[in-house]
Amino acid sequence: MIGSTLVPARIRLGLALAVTLLLVPVLPPMPVFEAFSIQSYLVIAQQILIGAAMGFMVQILLQVFVVGGQLISTQMGLGFASVSDPVNGVSVVVLSQFLLQLVMLLFLGMDGHLVMIDALARSFELIPVGMEGLGSRVFADVARSGGWMFASALLMALPPITALLVINFSFGIITKAAPQLNIFAIGFPFTMLMGLLIAWASLSGFLGQYQRIATEALEQISLIFLGGG
Numbered sequence: 001m002i003g004s005t006l007v008p009a010r011i012r013l014g015l016a017l018a019v020t021l022l023l024v025p026v027l028p029p030m031p032v033f034e035a036f037s038i039q040s041y042l043v044i045a046q047q048i049l050i051g052a053a054m055g056f057m058v059q060i061l062l063q064v065f066v067v068g069g070q071l072i073s074t075q076m077g078l079g080f081a082s083v084s085d086p087v088n089g090v091s092v093v094v095l096s097q098f099l100l101q102l103v104m105l106l107f108l109g110m111d112g113h114l115v116m117i118d119a120l121a122r123s124f125e126l127i128p129v130g131m132e133g134l135g136s137r138v139f140a141d142v143a144r145s146g147g148w149m150f151a152s153a154l155l156m157a158l159p160p161i162t163a164l165l166v167i168n169f170s171f172g173i174i175t176k177a178a179p180q181l182n183i184f185a186i187g188f189p190f191t192m193l194m195g196l197l198i199a200w201a202s203l204s205g206f207l208g209q210y211q212r213i214a215t216e217a218l219e220q221i222s223l224i225f226l227g228g229g
Helices: 009-024 036-078 094-109 112-127 136-177 183-223
Strands: 080-083 090-093
Touching: 009 112, 036 090, 036 094, 036 112, 036 136, 036 183, 090 094, 094 112, 094 183, 112 183, 136 183
Parallel strands: none
Antiparallel strands: 080 090
C-alpha cells in the first residue's frame, strides 16, 4: 500500500526517513568507516541487499493471494476481467485485486507493519553492520520461498476450484445427455455466477487463511534472517 505508485515519492521518502529516525536510538553502536572507502560502499550494498530480501519476503506474502485469485478467476471464466494494479504496475484480474486490497487492510489492521519494523530493528542485532554477510544459504531460502508462494496460493484456492470443477463436470454430463443443448450459451454465465457466489461464501474463512499464511511467512522471515528468534 505504501509502495504504490499512487503514493508520491516524497511521501515514501519521508516515511522511510521517519522510520530511520525512530530506529536509530534503539540500534546497537555502529562501526566507523571512512566515508568514501570501498569498504563503506560494500557495507551499504550489503545493507540494501538485506533490506530488499526482507521486503521481498513480505511481498511474497501479498502475492500469495494475487496468485490464488488468478487461479479462481481462471476456473470461473473471469480471467479476462483485469484491472491495473497500482502496487505492481501490471494488470491483474479483478478478484486478485480485491483480495490484495483486503489483505493489505488486514495486514495494517493486525499491526503487520509494526511486526516488520520490529524485525528490521532486531536484524541489526543479529546481523551486525560490517559482518561478512548472510551467505548463499539465506538467498537460496529466499528463492525457494517462491515455491511456498505457489503452494500456499493453490491451497487457498483449492476449495473454490474444486466446487467449480464439480459444476463443470455436471455441465459435461448434461451435454452428454442432451447434445442439442447449447452448453456454451448456458454454462459460461452460470459458471461465472456460481463462481462469484462461491468466492463470496469463501470470504467467511478468509481471515483464518490469512492468519495461517501470514504466520508461516513471518516464521520463514524469522528463520531466514533472524535465526529463529
